[in-house]
Amino acid sequence: MKRARSYALLLSCVSLLTACSTQSWQERYDDISEPLMQTYQEKARQLTSDPSNYRFHFRLVMAKDAQSSFTLYAHYPNGIAKLSEDAKNQLRAKIAPIKAGQAGKKEQNIQIHVVGHSDNIPPSGTLQSRFPDNQSLSAERARQVALFLRQELKLTADAINYVGMGDSMPTADNATAEGRAKNRRVEVSSSVAQASIQVIENPEQEMQLQAIPVDFEPWWQALVIAQMNPKSNRTYQKLDELLLRALSHSSQMRVFSDLPLIRETVIEETKGKFDPHLFVEAKYGRTDRPTGSDLETGGPTRFKENDWYLEAGLRKKFTTGGNIEIAQEIGHRDNNSTYFNPKEQGRANLSLTFRQPLLNGAGFEYNESQIDIAKVDHQVSMDEFIRQVSTHLLEVERSYWALYLERANLLQQKKLFTEAEKVVAELEARSGIDTLGTRMKLAKASKAQRYAASIRSEQAVRNAEGKLASLINDPELLANDAFELVTTDSPKMFAMPTNIKAAAQIALEHRPEVLQAFKQLKAGVIRMQMTEKELQPVLDFVAEATLHGLRDEYDVGQAFSDQFDRGGPSYGIGLMFDMALGNHVAKARHRRRSIEVRQLTAQLQTTIETILLEVQVAVRELDTAYREMLAQYQSMQARQAHLDTLEERRSANLVDSDNSTYLERLLDAQNERVNTEQGFLNSYVAYNVAYSNYDRATGLFLEARQLAPKQYEDEDSGLPVLQIQKKDTTEK
Structure with a gap:
């Protein structure tokens, strides 16, 4: 009894020293990740809040x-x-x-x-x-x-x-x-x-740029959402509806969504090593061999034996690293030895075996590390899923606005062609009065050129429809000759308040790439911590205990009862020590994992720096696109006013004596007007795309569109399904 207490005291001391000698992987990860996050949060706080501070406030003086x-x-x-x-x-x-x-x-x-x-x-x-x-x-x-x-x-x-x-x-x-x-x-x-640079305080004020009126709508807006091809089967689509269609039908979405589900199965798989195992083993053996000693049989020259046994039991591994096994064996045995007593034996043995690592392989943290890694990998795959979905939906939005742009551009080209037709008709009406043949040819050439431009614009619309439909992959939106996809959303033209500092701080907390990099570092730290544990030698505590029962006439039932009723248990306890001299395998593995952690730390830093740059670029692009839109609007209004003046003079017969020259000037003014219209169209489409890029740069792309991942079970296959769906606004 004293010896057993000594063993128990030794085990307690070893376990306590093992627990106190190492830092947990969570603490080690926090020691690496928290200073990094604090550093970059401080860097984000040092960024300017106002994107106008990045502008070049100067005039070039020649x-x-x-x-x-x-x-x-x-x-x-x-x-x-x-x-x-x-x-x-x-x-x-x-x-x-x-x-x-x-x-x-x-x-x-x-x-x-x-x-x-x-x-x-x-x-x-x-x-x-x-x-x-x-x-x-x-x-x-x-x-x-x-x-x-x-x-x-x-x-x-x-x-x-x-x-x-x-x-x-x-x-x-x-x-x-x-x-x-x-x-x-x-x-x-x-x-x-x-030439020199002269600093100016407010470029926008100097240019007298004003916000676009709230009630302003370009002349083509109402026509963009109308059917252009009377022979087509039009479908009117809002951007939000197309995003949901893409989430439901895109094959890429299904590829992205299955990865987290696959990673989730690894969690259950790693937990499975702690499942209890039921085992049963039965065997019959017949021995018939010559004997070389009378001491074996007591006389017969051949040893003959019949042996049958059945063993059943339960094994389980604990998260401490220990293994326990309890087994019950019953069997019959008989042979021709005169020393075999009793004859026709029925036996029963109940055994209990326990083995607990004390150094290498010991502890909850070490044995649950694979589960922790599987959970982290699953979270990484979820972040990757969010990143891939955001990227795909961003491309859908870009394609949507590209289709809007091409439809509006087609309308502008058609209007320009119609105006050219009118000018040519006027020149033809003045034929023989003051219209020279060369001027008529120039006007007709302008008309033909505008018609050619409209043809190219029609093809651009079809190409934009095809790209958008392919991204969505909805069978109902297949692009064909009888198909017309009509964009019904109105683009934003109001100013969005932007703050680079706040956007950077949001991105640090929400960008999937940043979250992924932190979690990959966490998994690396866990792996490194495991290899550190494996540097220790093997020192296992082993304990065994057995109950025995034996009867003649193959009386297994009574032998089973005798296990508990007669005699006492046999038992043994001890320690098993094993250490590799040099320990090269464990040392090399630990060195590799340590280098990987260093690499993952550098990768995290690179990722964050890249994200912070992307945020700054996105905010500046949003600010730039808005200012460009205001300037293009002002330019378009000025060109339209110039064209209106020419039209009014023509209507009031206040033109120069050379009327045909005046009409040529009108054609030029129309070209200049449509150029500024296209510039304005491109600028506000770019502004809306910049809006989408900003949401993605901050990591709030899905949240801004009220989208979130949801997992459910498929009724037909019984398999889990992960899908991005619209949030239920009624949920609290």
């Missing part, structure tokens, strides 16, 4: 546009060249724009030329020794101004030059005192040696 000049009337008394404080203040005010334009520049590219002038009264008295004539006096005045400007503008010596013109270039009458005062002057001219 050299010829940057020339300026001014004249300094310093009220020089006759013969004086020194600058007064009033003159200096005048100069500071004059050069303020130049100073602002040069602010912040490492290299000054400005050139200043100073010219001094005087009246016609020569210097006299003591001044004559310094300035023998008016030319030298005017040169000194120019020099004084040049020195002051160089100091104020921090210019190099070669950036400024001066000259004195004396009284050779008067601007007023030297016969009067007032005229002579005006002639005593210094003229300053500045120019930029090359």
Whole structure:
């Protein structure tokens, strides 16, 4: 009994030391992942909130546009060249724009030329020794101004030059005192040696860009949602409906959705190693062999024996790493040995065996690691499913707006062709009056060219329909000659408030790629922790106990009862130790897993940095697309106003005498108008696509569309099905 207590104490000490000597994989993962997340969250917080801070607020000033000049009337008394404080203040005010334009520049590219002038009264008295004539006096005045400007503008010596013109270039009458005062002057001219950048505070305000009116609708909007081909079987589709169709019918969706379900089966598979196992074994044996010793049989020269047994029991592995087995054996045995007693034996043996690792292979965490890895892999596959679905649906949305764009573009081309027909008809009506044959040919060529453009636009619509239908893969939307897919959604033209800092923080928490990278790192840490455990030697505690029963006349039933009624158990306890010298296999495996964790950490960092860049690009693109849309709208309105003016003049018979030339100008104006319409169309379609890209960049693509994964069982096959469905808005 004392020996058993000693073994129990030894086991407790070993188990306690094992539990305290290693850090859990969760703690180790937190030590790696939490500082990384904190680092990138801080990086996200340091991003600017306002995307306008990324804009280039400057105007390019060309050299010829940057020339300026001014004249300094310093009220020089006759013969004086020194600058007064009033003159200096005048100069500071004059050069303020130049100073602002040069602010912040490492290299000054400005050139200043100073010219001094005087009246016609020569210097006299003591001044004559310094300035023998008016030319030298005017040169000194120019020099004084040049020195002051160089100091104020921090210019190099070669950036400024001066000259004195004396009284050779008067601007007023030297016969009067007032005229002579005006002639005593210094003229300053500045120019930029090359193109330069001038900072401006608000480019949009300078361009006078205004938000598009809420009630504005382009003329083609009502026609885009109408049937264009009267022979077609049209189908009207909203974008949300097409997304749901794609989720239901796309073969790619089915491929994406099965992976998480496959990974889920691995969880149950790994749990299965802890399932209890029922076993049964039965065997009959007949022995008939010569014997080489009388001690074996007591006389007969051949040993003959009949043996039959049946063994049944239960085995189970525990999450501690231990294995237990309980087995009941019953059997008959008889032989011809005179020493075999009793004859015709019936036997029963009940055995219990328990084996528990104490080092290598011990502990709940180690033995449940495969289950944890399977769960993490399942979560990774779910994130991949969300990523793939978001990417596919984003492509559906892009194709939807591409179809909208092509339908609108076709309408614009048709309108342009109709207008050309009208112009040609007018020219034909004036044939023989003032229309030259060459002008008629040019007008007809324009008409034919516009018709050709409309033909190409028709094909573009069919191609866009085909691509969208292929992405959705719905049999009802097969693109064929009798099919017309009509887009019914109106594009967004209002401003969406954007915040780069908030978008980056949202992406860190919701982007599937980031979640995947963190979980892959977690799985790597678990694997590394397992190999660390396997570096330890094998030290197992083993315990066995057996109950025995034996009767003659093959009385198995009584032998079974004797197991419990007669005698006591046989038992044994001990330890089993095994250690590989050098332990190269375990060390190599642990080193490989450690390197993998390092690689996964770097991969996580790369993923996050890429995602943060994508978010910034998405927000800036949304901001840029909106500003471009406003500019294109303003351009379109201006072109339409110009065309309206030409139309009004023609209607009021206010055209030039050469009416055919005027109609040619009208054709050109129509082309310019449709170019700006196409520019506006492209810009607001790009804005709506940027809207979708923004949702995907932040990881909220599905959530923004009220979509979520749902798993259910297929009634026909009984297999699980994973599908993205519309959220039930009634659920709380």
